[in-house]
Amino acid sequence: MASKCLLKGGTIATCVQGSTTPQVYKADVLIEGNAITRIAEDISPQAGVEVIDCTDKWITPGFVDTHRHLFMTVLRGNQCDWLLSEYMVKMAWYDALWRGTMEMHKEFLAYARSIPVSIITAHIVKGPQILQWRDGGILGADVVFSHCNVLADRPALDDEMWAALKESGAAIASTPEDELGMAHGNPVALDALQRGVKCGLGVDATSINSGDIFTQMRFALQWARGHDHERIHLNKETPPFHNKYSSADAFRLGTLGGAEALGLSNLIGTVEVGKRADLVVFDASSVNLAGAADPITGVVFHAASEDVETVFVDGEIVKRGGKLVHEWAPVARELKKRADEVRERWPEDKLEERWQKWYDTNGAPIF
Ligand SMILES: [Zn+2]
Structure with a gap:
C-alpha cells in the first residue's frame, strides 16, 4: 500500500x-x-x-469492467469464431438457461437480497426478463443485466422495457465486442446513455475478445455511429452537422458509467x-x-x-x-498449465461433435 x-x-x-x-x-x-x-x-x-x-x-x-468471465482466460483463442448458439451448446450451458421459472427467480433474488449482496446480475440477450421481473416486482437498482440486445429492437422513445430499467434504476452491462461477433444482436450502450439508463461496458468472455475496456469503448462508439449513419442514409435524411455520439460518451461509459451501473459511483x-x-x-x-x-x-x-x-x-x-508490480511469470506458467489441461479434456473435435448433434436435432437455439 x-x-x-x-x-x-x-x-x-x-x-x-x-x-x-x-x-x-x-x-x-x-x-x-x-x-x-x-x-x-x-x-x-x-x-x-x-x-x-x-x-x-x-x-x-x-476503467470499470462491469461484466467479465475471468475464468475463461484459460480458453483464450479457442472460441473466437464461435456463435452464441454454438457457444452455449459447446459449453453445455444451454439446458441451464431455461430451467428457471419466475417463482425460482423470485426465491433466488429474495435470498440474494437477504444476505445481502450488493449486485444481482443476469444475462439477457433477446429475452423478456426485464418486463417479467418488473411485473414480478423484483426489478431493482441492485440489478445489472448484461447485454440487453433486445432493447436495440425497441427504438420507441416511450418503450416500456427501456422505461422499466430507468424507473427501477436497474443497469446494463454492455459488451459490444463479442455481442457483435456472436450474434447476440446489436449493442445498446450509447442508446442507454442517451436515454439516461444506467450503463457500463464489459469485456464478457475473455476467451473470445480483447480483454480491455479500450476496445469496448471503440466497438460501442463506432458501432453506434455506423448504425446511425446507415439509418440516415437508408431514410434519405439530411446528413447531420456532427456525429450523434462522441468520444466523451464512450469515455463516460468506460469509467463513471460502469461505476454507476455497479452502484460504486460514490467510490x-x-x-x-x-x-x-x-x-x-x-x-x-x-x-x-x-x-x-x-x-x-x-x-x-x-x-x-x-x-x-x-x-x-x-x-x-x-x-x-x-x-x-507482482511477478507475472509464475502466474503465466500456472495459466498455461491449466489452459493445456482444459484443451486436453475438451478438444475442439469433441465440442464440434456435440454442437453438430445438437444442430442436426434441434437447429440453432434462439435467445
Ligand atoms: Zn456473460
Whole structure:
C-alpha cells in the first residue's frame, strides 16, 4: 500500500458526477492510503510522500469492467469464431438457461437480497426478463443485466422495457465486442446513455475478445455511429452537422458509467477528492499518444495497454513504470498449465461433435 503518494504535474481527464462533459485540466493529485485527498494546482510534497513525476502524463479514473468471465482466460483463442448458439451448446450451458421459472427467480433474488449482496446480475440477450421481473416486482437498482440486445429492437422513445430499467434504476452491462461477433444482436450502450439508463461496458468472455475496456469503448462508439449513419442514409435524411455520439460518451461509459451501473459511483469512476485512488497514468509521449493533444479522444481512440505507465487500485500501485508490480511469470506458467489441461479434456473435435448433434436435432437455439 502506498501510504502517501503525490502525482505531480499531470493532466487529469475525468467525468464529474452530475455533468455529461468530462473535464481536462492540469493539477497535482495527493493520495493518502486508498483515497484521493487533495487535487490542486501546485501541491508541495511533505516529508514521507512519494512523488511520481507526471509531466507529460494523463491521469484518468480506473476503467470499470462491469461484466467479465475471468475464468475463461484459460480458453483464450479457442472460441473466437464461435456463435452464441454454438457457444452455449459447446459449453453445455444451454439446458441451464431455461430451467428457471419466475417463482425460482423470485426465491433466488429474495435470498440474494437477504444476505445481502450488493449486485444481482443476469444475462439477457433477446429475452423478456426485464418486463417479467418488473411485473414480478423484483426489478431493482441492485440489478445489472448484461447485454440487453433486445432493447436495440425497441427504438420507441416511450418503450416500456427501456422505461422499466430507468424507473427501477436497474443497469446494463454492455459488451459490444463479442455481442457483435456472436450474434447476440446489436449493442445498446450509447442508446442507454442517451436515454439516461444506467450503463457500463464489459469485456464478457475473455476467451473470445480483447480483454480491455479500450476496445469496448471503440466497438460501442463506432458501432453506434455506423448504425446511425446507415439509418440516415437508408431514410434519405439530411446528413447531420456532427456525429450523434462522441468520444466523451464512450469515455463516460468506460469509467463513471460502469461505476454507476455497479452502484460504486460514490467510490470509483472519477478522479475527485474523496474517491478511492483507482487511477491510470498514461505516458502521453508514447508512440501511440505523442501526437495526441486531448486525453479523452486520445484514450478512447489511440491508447493501448502499453501506454499505461502506472496503475493504482484502491491506493495500491499494481503497475509501475510500465511493468506489473507482482511477478507475472509464475502466474503465466500456472495459466498455461491449466489452459493445456482444459484443451486436453475438451478438444475442439469433441465440442464440434456435440454442437453438430445438437444442430442436426434441434437447429440453432434462439435467445
Ligand atoms: Zn456473460
